Amino acid sequence: MSVSKVDQNELPEYLVPFTLVFYGTIAGATAVTVLAAAGHHPKCRLVRGQIYSVAYSTAADTIAIEDGGGTDAATATQSTTANTATALTLVQDQYFDRNEAICISRTVGNAGNAILVEVQFESID
Numbered sequence: 001m002s003v004s005k006v007d008q009n010e011l012p013e014y015l016v017p018f019t020l021v022f023y024g025t026i027a028g029a030t031a032v033t034v035l036a037a038a039g040h041h042p043k044c045r046l047v048r049g050q051i052y053s054v055a056y057s058t059a060a061d062t063i064a065i066e067d068g069g070g071t072d073a074a075t076a077t078q079s080t081t082a083n084t085a086t087a088l089t090l091v092q093d094q095y096f097d098r099n100e101a102i103c104i105s106r107t108v109g110n111a112g113n114a115i116l117v118e119v120q121f122e123s124i125d
Contacts, residue, residue, distance in 0.1 A: 008056045012022040016042070016123040022104045024115040026055060029108065032106050035119070036102040039066060042123035046066040048123075049119035057112025065119055067078065067094070067103035078115050095124065 020035040051063055060078040065088065067073065073094030079086045096102050104117060 002115050003051070011093055017047070017120060018028045018044075018123070019020060019118060020102065021086075021119075022063075022106075022115075022117040024061060024106050024108075024117070025112070026114045027111045028106065028114075030106060032066075032103050032105045033067075034101050034103050038099050038101045040056040041096070041098065041121075042103060043095065043098050043125050044121040044123045045093065046090065047122050048090075049074060049076075049117065051076040051078055051088065052085045052116040052118070053082050054114040054116055055080050055112060056080055056112060057110040059109030061109045061113045061115050062107045062116070065094075066103050066105055067096055067106075070105075076117075078109070080086045098120070 022035060046065060060080060062077045063072040064072045072092045073116045074088040076086055076088045
């Protein structure tokens with residue numbers, strides 16, 4: 001099976017991918033962090049993402065990608081093996097309007113943990 005190339009004029013106008021990245025440091029706190037403030041991103045949907053375990057110590061971190069109101073779009077738990085990525089589990093087909101924030105909620109399992117989270121979105125208008 002082969003994948004053919006798509007010409008630029010065949011791409012739908014709304015398909016504009018962008019990526020947001022979060023780095024949770026060692027000795028970081030359990031908190032909600034705004035990745036993109038309301039009004040600072042297009043209307044979009046969450047397509048995919050991953051949590052990368054940089055450092056792990058005894059209990060895993062958990063994260064949720066959510067809107068400014070706290071509705072989860074995706075969740076994931078840090079791998080117990082350092083240098084290992086785990087895909088986010090999409091909770092629902094979540095759309096983010098321009099007037100709502102895109103946030104990450106991190107629950108720290110142990111102060112010795114460090115994570116890197118990458119999430120990809122597509123604009124939809």
